Amino acid sequence: MNSANILLVARREMAQILKMRSFWLTLLILPVALALGPLLGETLADTDPTRVTVVDRSGAGAANALEARFTADETRYLLRELSRYAQRYDLQGADRAAPWTQRDRWYTPQDLAAFEASGGIEAALAKIETVRPDGVPRFEIPNHDYRFAPPPPALLSAQGDAFAAAARGLFADDPDDTNPEIIVIIPEAYPADGKIGIYSADDVRGSFISTLQEVLTADLRTRLLAEDGVTGERATLVQTIAPTITIDSPPPGGGAREVLLVRSAVPIALSYILMMSLILSGSWMLQGSVEERSNKLIESLLACISPEELMYGKLLGGLVVGLMMLSVWVGCAGVAAYATQGAIADMIRPALEPISSPGIIVAITFFFLAGYIMVSAIFVAIGSMADSMSEAQGFMMPVLFAILLPITFLLQAVIAGNDGIMVQIFTWVPLWTPFAVLARLGSGIEAWELVGSGVVLGLAIVVELVLVGRLFRASLLATGQKPTLAKVMQRLRRTPDAG
Structure with a gap:
């Protein structure tokens, strides 16, 4: 050939x-x-948090407790992501005493409070910038899942069927995407009346309902303990006490x-x-x-x-x-x-x-x-x-x-x-x-x-x-x-x- x-x-x-x-x-x-x-991933991603409003007619503070719980969960998730980022790129030297540089742990309420007291994510990112080498990408702050807002005036005075109609009207007439997407109503007779209503413009995530139920259940138990003679502070401690958990898991990847x-x-x-x-x-x-x-x-x-x-x-x-x-x-x-x-x-x-x-x-x-x-x-x-x-x-x-x-x-x-x-x-x-x-x-x-x-x-x-x-x-x-x-x-x- x-x-x-x-x-x-x-x-x-x-x-x-x-x-x-x-x-x-x-x-x-x-x-x-x-x-x-x-580019398409950023464009198609749903970055807007779900807008939530809580109409608490009991005056028992359940709305504040619910918002605080969701805020704590999102802060805990932020700390986990920040910890994995610091470990992946060996940035623990930014602040070795900070909770977000200490991996393999479940962040306690005390950790969350210390993180916020030290300046939160803005302060943590400022410290990271002092040790971040060239070529290491900046940390991308996760989007919030939920954003709480005060109840619209249309909901404050409405009762019964009128409340349901007002809620559905907010879902239907929302040209600026500013109205709530989830409305939680706590009845006036709460906690004697434990029926909590949820109105939503779309399907409600199971995680939202389970968290709502968990928060309100803990509140009801705290009140029951107080009625049985356990002081409010002691009742709160019974509900919130938990062991310190350490997690031994592999590094990212x-x-x-x-x-x-x-x-x-x-x-x-x-x-x-x-x-x-x-x-x-x-x-x-x-x-x-x-x-x-x-x-x-x-x-x-x-x-x-x-x-x-x-x-x-x-x-x-x-x-x-x-x-x-x-x-x-x-x-x-x-x-x-x-x-x-x-x-x-x-x-x-x-x-x-x-x-x-x-x-x-x-x-x-x-x-x-x-x-x-x-x-x-x-x-x-x-x-x-x-x-x-x-x-x-x-x-x-x-x-x-x-x-x-x-x-x-x-x-x-x-x-x-x-x-x-x-x-x-x-x-x-x-x-x-x-x-x-x-x-x-x-x-x-x-x-x-x-x-x-x-x-x-x-x-x-x-x-x-x-x-x-x-x-x-x-x-x-x-x-x-x-x-x-x-x-x-x-x-x-x-x-x-x-x-």
Whole structure:
């Protein structure tokens, strides 16, 4: 075979694919998604807190207790997020005595009071700024879930059905989005009358109802204890006393489940990329081959080059196009990880660490290229037999099902941490070996499995190229002949000289 002819066919194949609009649209999908993802996330996120008003006709202070409880819960959540942020970026030196630099604890009311007394989130962020290195993103303050507001005048004097009508009227007539979305009414006879009413413009979260019930239940119990002779202060202590709880949990991203997901993110993504790029480039190669056969260009090509040179040129051209797509996508992911800040960068950076060793990089490169050759050769064989795109798609469907369905189950099993018999089988079946090995690199695969499956895959590719070469040579000029299974098997048994 003449290598110059192979390169000439490869360049022609690449030029043909690069002229397709679908190629450029596909190439730009990931860069556009990485660029627009954070913007769309911020745009679509519901950042406005739910507006709540409490009409407390009992005068017992239940409204203030309810608002204080929700405020405490949100402050406690803020402290947990701030603590994880300080730990993730090693910023505890900002104030080692502050509760938000002390991880693995449940924040008590005393912690919340100390946090507010020290200046709250504004003071904490000011201290963090003194030690935050360049490149570390600023802490994003979580949005409040609820915002309490005084009752509108329309609700203060309304009673019974009139109150319900007034509440529904506020929900219906709210052009400026300022009216309450949840209205809680505490009856005048409370606590003797314990029926609490809730009116809402939409479904009420279960967490809101459970917190409301918990606060009012504690209030009722405190009053009952006081009636039985327990002083108000003592009754409050009985309701609020709780043990000090310490929590021993992994650092952010350090949990067993989180570690598995982080380590597997890039290998599984590579499996998906290999699968998608094979489907796309395979369809492009098929389209080019069908056009050559329908336009009678095959005869002209075979007058200048051999069938084997044509086949290897097509494989090489498709492989280069696939690597171009991979390079652009990986480059964009690298820019998103190291040249930007935000959730995407924080996700990609730790995911790249497990695959940064030279051995893993070599394994990824080998199995990615081998997988491309393994599946692309099947598409080249289909292209040599099909006289139209509809016929080619008929051949492609069973091939795609044979590849996609098992791979889907495989990736789900790897994500779930399942390393059972099916995953082992996929690792050693050459058609699925590249996807299985790439997906398992993050969760862990034995060195002997890596080498052994690579050797089996390499031998399978050699055998495949010999058989596909026979089929390719025998099918190129057989236009108008429907390739039955018997004819395909006959062509596979022929030697190249017998074509």
